[in-house]
Amino acid sequence: MSSMSALPGPAFLFRLAAAAAAESLPRFRQGGSVDNKLENAFDPVTEADRAAERAIRSLIEKEYPDHAILGEEYGLSGGGIHRWVIDPIDGTRAFISGVPVWGTLIGLVVDDVARIGIMHQPFTGERFWADGTSAFYDGPGGGRALKVRPTQRLDEATLFTTSPRLFSGEALARFEKLEASVRMTRFGTDCYAFAMLAAGHADLVVESGLKPYDIVALIPIVEQAGGVITTVSGGRAEEGGEIVAAATAELHAAALQILAD
């Protein structure tokens, strides 16, 4: 499976997303159990998270037994050039506080590059996905191709980030400089922000401390909708870290000039 034509099709992504939703949605707003993953930080992991990841893994293992899988809850299994990267519930804080801006993220990396991916929000019924060439949406309002908007200037840009608290020290100072340069900033969006960028409703997303499973599924969605997504130093985003996604190359360069100087 080294050629584009051999990539799994959207139907398989939809099956994976549906299997995850069957575990996550019934537990949304039900007050399920919340563990503390880290001793000194509140990092909620619900049963929904774990059950959804098991459901996704099970389908992948059956269909593509030679592919590796990296998941937030159960780590890495397998090896080779194909690696599925999954976050069963991106935005667990949104999930446990009832706000439907979390999503299930499933992406496939081939030869170190994210090729296809899906973001599914089962409460609203929204799916954003990339098939290796183009990116699409379906859900309320009807289906359509995803296309970034042509914003080139920071002072015309809408910036999304999950929380200004993700930055500290020098990175915070740079983020605040960026915030002061854009037209509008919105907080609290997690994966939803990248979907809105791909859909042409926002222009810039900056996140810090991302893991591969927070970003891999979103890379092809942003890129195949016409956007640019890299680390803050301009490299490929597959390994996570501090990530900058932009609607256009011009806007991306302007953001990097502030964030990486």
Added chain:
Amino acid sequence: MSSMSALPGPAFLFRLAAAAAAESLPRFRQGGSVDNKLENAFDPVTEADRAAERAIRSLIEKEYPDHAILGEEYGLSGGGIHRWVIDPIDGTRAFISGVPVWGTLIGLVVDDVARIGIMHQPFTGERFWADGTSAFYDGPGGGRALKVRPTQRLDEATLFTTSPRLFSGEALARFEKLEASVRMTRFGTDCYAFAMLAAGHADLVVESGLKPYDIVALIPIVEQAGGVITTVSGGRAEEGGEIVAAATAELHAAALQILAD
């Protein structure tokens, strides 16, 4: 109409919300026009906002011609002890950036106290309302009564606020102290935060600089779900300002001790 029994019923609230949705929803994610309301700040007002308020006003004027109406877009009309207070799209930033956490807010104040209200999110199909006695939800997942959860301690509480940027100076220092005292903080929620509090998914909401139309509809929803909502100095919330809503009286007192000392 001074007795509780004479309050308009939920069916009328639903009609108002549906009329607003017919104007707002078709314009959501369509890239409509955005004006600058204030010269020195970005305060987006879409056509959707204006058309939705006109639709709500028209129905109220027909059904209750002797009631006053205060709306975000068209100000105050009429007088008397009954005053409808409406924000056609609370969370315009969410609206124009494609994120479905905005809502239509419609409340009725009688003798200076908010008695009934509705928050409607037409993209997700969620309605949260209070009928003068009790609060309810319907939408995905099915209908049910709204009930706050029994959280009494700050270190067990989930705190919502739209943005830490709403606070400055001494108020910011107090907010940050509160943020350090709670279990988890989420940003970017607007009216949705109060609905999640009423529904038992969150425990504490703090907002600054609210106008009457940002909060009136939400007061009966929070109160009739069992919660407490006041200004930061403990007074009635109908006039807006810095507002603190909490799941329990104990939690509310603990938050006020930090925010108002």
